[in-house]
Amino acid sequence: MDQHSVAVDVDRVVKRYGTVTALHGVSMDIRQGEFFTLLGPSGCGKTTLLRCIAGFEDVSEGAIRLKGEDIAPLPPHKRPVNTVFQQYALFPHMTVLENVSFGLRRRGWSDRDASGRSREVLEMVRLSDFAKRRPGQLSGGQQQRVALARALAPGPEVLLLDEPLSALDLKLRQAVRVELKQIQRETGIAFVFVTHDQEEALTMSDRIAVMSEGRVQQIGSPRAIYEAPQNRFVADFIGETNLLDVTVTSVSAGMAELELPGGLPLRCPAAEGAVQGAGHVSVRPERIAIGAPGAGTLPATVADHVYLGTDIQLHAKLDDGAPILVRMQNAGQDSVPEAGSRLGLTIEAGAARLLAD
Amino acid sequence: MAGAAPQGASRSEVYRGNGPRLMLPTWVFIGIFLVLPVGLMAIYSFLTKEFRGGVIWEFTWAAYDQFFLDRGLFGDEPPSIEWTYIGIFWRSIWQAGLATVLCLLIGFPTAWFIATREASARPVWLFLVTIPYWVNLLIRTVSMKFLIRDNGPLNEFLLWTGVISDPLSLINTNFAVQLGLFYSYLPFMVLPIYSAVERYDFALSEAAADLYSDNWTTLRLVILPVVKPGIVAGCILVFVPSLGAFLAPDLLGGAKTFMIGSLIEEQFKGAAGNWPFGAAAAMILLSIVMAVLLLHARAQSKEAS
Numbered sequence: 157m158d159q160h161s162v163a164v165d166v167d168r169v170v171k172r173y174g175t176v177t178a179l180h181g182v183s184m185d186i187r188q189g190e191f192f193t194l195l196g197p198s199g200c201g202k203t204t205l206l207r208c209i210a211g212f213e214d215v216s217e218g219a220i221r222l223k224g225e226d227i228a229p230l231p232p233h234k235r236p237v238n239t240v241f242q243q244y245a246l247f248p249h250m251t252v253l254e255n256v257s258f259g260l261r262r263r264g265w266s267d268r269d270a271s272g273r274s275r276e277v278l279e280m281v282r283l284s285d286f287a288k289r290r291p292g293q294l295s296g297g298q299q300q301r302v303a304l305a306r307a308l309a310p311g312p313e314v315l316l317l318d319e320p321l322s323a324l325d326l327k328l329r330q331a332v333r334v335e336l337k338q339i340q341r342e343t344g345i346a347f348v349f350v351t352h353d354q355e356e357a358l359t360m361s362d363r364i365a366v367m368s369e370g371r372v373q374q375i376g377s378p379r380a381i382y383e384a385p386q387n388r389f390v391a392d393f394i395g396e397t398n399l400l401d402v403t404v405t406s407v408s409a410g411m412a413e414l415e416l417p418g419g420l421p422l423r424c425p426a427a428e429g430a431v432q433g434a435g436h437v438s439v440r441p442e443r444i445a446i447g448a449p450g451a452g453t454l455p456a457t458v459a460d461h462v463y464l465g466t467d468i469q470l471h472a473k474l475d476d477g478a479p480i481l482v483r484m485q486n487a488g489q490d491s492v493p494e495a496g497s498r499l500g501l502t503i504e505a506g507a508a509r510l511l512a513d
Numbered sequence: 514m515a516g517a518a519p520q521g522a523s524r525s526e527v528y529r530g531n532g533p534r535l536m537l538p539t540w541v542f543i544g545i546f547l548v549l550p551v552g553l554m555a556i557y558s559f560l561t562k563e564f565r566g567g568v569i570w571e572f573t574w575a576a577y578d579q580f581f582l583d584r585g586l587f588g589d590e591p592p593s594i595e596w597t598y599i600g601i602f603w604r605s606i607w608q609a610g611l612a613t614v615l616c617l618l619i620g621f622p623t624a625w626f627i628a629t630r631e632a633s634a635r636p637v638w639l640f641l642v643t644i645p646y647w648v649n650l651l652i653r654t655v656s657m658k659f660l661i662r663d664n665g666p667l668n669e670f671l672l673w674t675g676v677i678s679d680p681l682s683l684i685n686t687n688f689a690v691q692l693g694l695f696y697s698y699l700p701f702m703v704l705p706i707y708s709a710v711e712r713y714d715f716a717l718s719e720a721a722a723d724l725y726s727d728n729w730t731t732l733r734l735v736i737l738p739v740v741k742p743g744i745v746a747g748c749i750l751v752f753v754p755s756l757g758a759f760l761a762p763d764l765l766g767g768a769k770t771f772m773i774g775s776l777i778e779e780q781f782k783g784a785a786g787n788w789p790f791g792a793a794a795a796m797i798l799l800s801i802v803m804a805v806l807l808l809h810a811r812a813q814s815k816e817a818s
Contacts, residue, residue: 233723
């Protein structure tokens with residue numbers, strides 16, 4: 157990738173609050189025009205990193221480069237990035253139009269030009285009819301769109317979004333996801349989107365950085381993050397998974413030879429950094445096939461099942477007592493394996509992945 | 514069942530329906546102790562003065578005539594405008610306005626400081642602000658007089674440090690009156706602004722900074738407009754009592770700093786008083802204050818719609 161297609165270069169950023177370290181040398185490249193998501197549980201440092209890029213927090217060490225220029229020493233009002241705040245932070249004493257024009261006016265645009273440009277942006281978020289209203293007179297979804305329009309109007313190099321959908325109810329949130337993604341494509345502006353909601357991250361992002369305890373755990377496309385998790389945290393945080401204790405006999409060229417619990421041999425892809433000896437394999441519940449016990453299958457005993465509509469979830473136990481979760485598609489089967497019945501589970505080579513830890 | 518909602522009324526209507534009844538004691542109190550005396554004062558202002566204080570129940574415009582018109586020493590010259598009392602009023606408005614501005618300049622940063630402390634520390638700071646109020650206003654004003662008099666501690670200190678070689682004569686000046694008013698009413702500025710700033714969402718300041726505002730621009734375009742109701746409330750709470758104040762002007766000021774409050778007070782004191790004239794001056798003061806408050810109320814309701 158060439159230098160020019162990087163929008164933001166986060167280079168070994170450390171953030172300390174007194175004795176607490178919120179970011180432990182975080183690095184990532186955010187490319188121009190991509191929808192980039194910072195995903196992780198609360199307290200993982202994703203919002204801190206976003207606030208460092210916006211300039212609301214000083215970085216303790218490291219650089220944040222925008223088009224090659226280090227913006228870390230600049231105050232927020234000198235950075236060509238704009239933010240959509242979690243609770244929107246709309247100016248309550250201004251009309252929608254005044255809110256959206258605010259950034260342009262501060263950058264020296266005339267009242268007329270700023271209003272014209274703001275009206276265009278309001279049109280894009282379908283709020284033209286609300287230009288004269290005050291934020292207090294709008295619904296949550298409308299306020300969210302005003303916040304988006306206000307941040308987009310000055311044409312930032314990068315748009316930062318701090319869990320902007322978390323204040324909306326579920327139905328609205330799903331509609332706004334599609335809309336937001338569409339606006340991102342239309343404008344071609346790089347979006348840096350912070351969320352703790354993995355479904356949101358998977359459906360909207362071009363790439364995701366999974367964070368935990370102030371460190372980047374993995375960066376990749378939604379598919380890569382889900383199908384090829386790097387470590388136990390990523391495998392467990394994204395979707396549902398089974399983490400099985402295994403013994404690795406050899407790792408070479410990204411493939412591992414290992415023994416599943418009970419000694420069943422398996423050859424599967426290995427994450428970078430995986431080594432010989434005791435390790436962990438991630439197997440998604442929907443990638444396990446069930447059948448009768450027999451040679452070449454992993455024996456298990458059904459403990460319970462949960463009916464989920466499109467799926468049926470089987471809670472089973474391996475012979476060593478480790479729990480294992482299997483998801484069967486609801487294809488109109490007459491019978492579901494009863495509690496106590498014996499099963500033979502088949503894990504295809506491509507369904508399992510040896511993790512780095 | 515007792516307390517059950519009447520047919521057709523929702524619970525919330527029942528609860529809200531108690532409002533008017535809850536106001537009853539207040540209405541009675543305001544009626545007896547506010548409307549009645551002010552009404553009486555309004556009537557007195559149109560009566561004839563009794564020389565030993567008090568009034569004779571004979572209707573006349575004399576008090577207002579005396580306030581606004583100069584008819585010469587014996588009252589037989591063609592009337593011209595009497596500037597003495599208008600001048601006192603004008604000076605009072607000016608003094609009260611200046612005190613308000615001073616209170617705002619000191620009070621706003623103070624309120625901001627308190628509102629931005631840890632939530633647990635704020636009550637302590639607020640308590641400190643109200644401490645002077647544990648002492649009677651008269652005693653506080655007299656202490657102020659003691660502090661700033663020619664051989665008082667302030668002058669002694671300044672002489673001792675060598676900043677000045679002769680005592681400053683601070684007492685009986687506008688400065689002294691300002692100091693008294695400022696000290697008396699500062700908390701009335703701090704408290705409403707504090708409560709507005711405490712509710713201020715600091716994400717708004719971040720949003721402004723994010724949209725290319727430096728700190729001063731953010732203060733001017735976002736913070737001040739958003740906390741304006743608190744500022745206006747504080748200004749009214751300082752301006753109105755300052756306008757009618759008589760302790761600070763009496764004790765700290767002199768003849769040149771005579772204010773409305775003292776003028777009115779004198780009319781009701783002793784045999785030299787003139788009750789109808791004092792009542793008329795009070796009614797004129799009341800009209801000015803009401804005009805200010807009405808203007809503010811109109812501006813607010815305009816803003817709300």
